[in-house]
Amino acid sequence: MTAAAIPAFDTGDKPAARGRIPGNHGIWVGITCEFVEFLLLFTVYFVARAHFPDAFESDAARLSIVAGTVITLLMVTSSFFIACSVATMRAGRRRASIWWLVAGLVVALGYPLAKYLEIQWNVAHGINGASGIFFTVYYYLTFTHLVHGFWGILGMLWVLVRHLNNGYTAENHSGLEALASYWHATDIIWLIIFPLCYVLA
């Protein structure tokens, strides 16, 4: 295959008449798959809830609303810091962008910690995956989200290493923006899980 036969790589940074790609194409394939995965899990939630409304109402009240709220605040704040990292990089303020990214990473690390403490609390209160239909769905949803949270944290570490090595400029920071898009999508998913599992008790 000659070079002429290979299509030019589109970084997704150029604003086009049809709208821009925040980050790159690859991350949006991943985010779309992530959305489809959680739509399936939410479908399971609603089918189970429609069949066992009483179990979902009474068992949700047994969860620690403090843990759910803390995770929500961590996710929202981390997402905000990462958005600030992109905005400052766009403005050419590399140093500020790195600090915002570090802040986002530090706050994001609070998520697995809060989840660990929540699970300890659950176990101490006799709650496990076999405690009832609500808890089975709750563990499926929240553990799957935690796995996606880990991918995001690993992504932040990778982007931070690249950022510290002058990997991004004001004109080209699609890697940073891809990470931000993924983390915001993961944030949206948690903002849906939180009311489903903790608020609708």
Add this chain to the structure above:
Amino acid sequence: MKANDTARPAALTPLVLSWFALVCLTFVGLGLSQGDMRGIWFQLLVAALVWFKGWIVARYFIESHLAHPFIATVVRVFVLCVPLALVLTALLGERFARLATL
């Protein structure tokens, strides 16, 4: 780290306001869950909160309104799905359960 000569002020105010709105809405949801309101109206309010919070993240963090139409549609549909399901289960709970029975 070297300071960048071409640095400009970053537009952080919309992001700060979005974060503040998300935090406030989280506590509004908590207040609703701790209050006496139950039933259909409670579920409809929670559905509205879920949609609004998702919309804020999509609009101000992801900037989906500037994105390619496919991305904008994917995000919009995803943010709308669960609130819609909440409304449907609130209004048609038993009928929905019968539809979902194998």
